[in-house]
Amino acid sequence: MTTLTYSSPFPSTFVFGVAAASAQIEGAAFTDGKGESIWDRFARTPGKVFNGDTLDTACDHYNRFDEDFALMASLGVKHYRLSIAWPRIYPNGDGELNQAGLDFYHRLLASMARHGITPWVTLFHWDLPQALEDRGGWTARSTVDAFALYARTVVQSLAPAVKNWITLNEIRCFTLLAYGYGTKAPGRKESEAVVNQTYHHALLCHGHAVKAVRELGGAGARVGLTDNCDVAVPVTETPADIAAAKAWFAERNAHILGAMHGHGYSAEYLARTGSAAPQVEPGDFDLISLPTDFLGLNIYTATYVRAGRDGSAFEALPLPVNYPRADSPWLNLVPQAIYWAPRMVHELYGHKSIYITENGCGYNDEPVVNGEVLDLHRRDYLRNHLREVHRAISDGVPIDGYFLWSFIDNYEWEDGYERRFGIVHCDYQTLVRTPKLSARYYAEVMRTRTIL
Secondary structure (H helix, E strand, C coil), X not given: CCCCCCCCCCCCCCEEEEECCHHHHCCCCCCCCCCCEHHHHHHCCCCCCHHHCXXXXXXXHHHHXXXXXXXXXXXXCCEEEEECCHHHHCCCCCCCCCHHHHHHHXXXXXXXXXXXXXXXXXXXXXXXXXXXXXXXXXXXXXXXXXXXXXXXXXXXXXXXCCCEEEEEECHHHHHHHHHHHCXXXXXXXXXXXXXXXXXXXXXHHHXXXXXXXXXXXXXXXXXXXXXXXXXXXXXXXXHHHHHHHHHHHHHHCHHHHHHHXXXXXXXXXXXXXXXXCCCCCCCHXXXXXXXXXXXXXXCCCCEEEECCCCCCCCEECCCCCCCCECCCCCCECCCCHHHHHHHHHHHXXXXXXXXXXXXXXXXXXXXXXXXXXXXXXXXXXXXXXXXXXXXXXXXXXXXXXXXXXXXXXXXXXXXXXXXXXXXXXXXXXXXXXXXXHHHHHHHHHHHHCCCC
């Protein structure tokens, strides 16, 4: 019998991997000299995190990483995107170095090497040292200086084992959501001008990280940003709606991707922000606009856009109440997002190498029954999104890899341990790991390099 497949195989150089983040899986929140992070503090603030869940134990990856890498290897995972916990390296954000923190990551990377897994290291994934927040956090330019020191320390120390570096993860989440909406740590609600300044400080940190990799990363080191851009999907794939979607995309992403690639904030963006525009110092954009080797995109959902019926450039459409979504209320299921976001950054900004650095879905109730977790909804999500990735590649969009979020159920920020994104189930009482049906499915996709 012939096995029917959806399409031709992915390119032989295409990277398949999984992803996770330090604060969400490591636990050991105050072990071996690690300092307090803003999420350690936020989790202990009544009413901020579901069920009052903390990061203290999480998945205990700090003590079980070798077991976890053995499990990855058994599934055929050869690439893993991880992050470094800034408070493990500099407990106060800057000042005294905690050598025990660096030693932990050396042990972790050595274990990855033994299991044949290539590291993709993110320097910052939201766990800002609380000591820096006490000095202003992302609203203060001094945080940029502290990050520059941290980035150079980590790159120089880990460079022999790491060639793929990601500067920051999802600027919007640790700026707008954290300092504007107040839903993420540290939970502040500041003015538009202050939030816009946090964007700028984050972009400066990105530039410092690029500079650190160029100067200290060694031969073959590569670096890029991971952005969760606002994604537009044209309602119809007609010239008018595609142009509308592209115009919406450019406007919504002007403050991050547009600024990086435009060597400054556009006149349109400055006109929209007016007196709330970021304060820029001489030389800032020489740093922010340093060339990168790739762009990482975290793609989960999108907005449907069409040409404005009133003659306007675009019209973003509201979703019906019963539009399909995951248990995360923000995660509307729009597989075409993973086609259009890479295509637009390629066409608008000229990126020649794009990686999907996160893509996944969160559901609450996924019990282990007879040794299995039958997460067919996640299998369907994965398959539908990979079809759109394959379509994009076929249309000439330079997508070079895909990292599934996430390897294991973990601490899902303000949702605590309620929401599960992993392809491996974690029993938070026993810490037993159980690969889900989606893990077995993804293992076959990686093995065959084909959508099955």
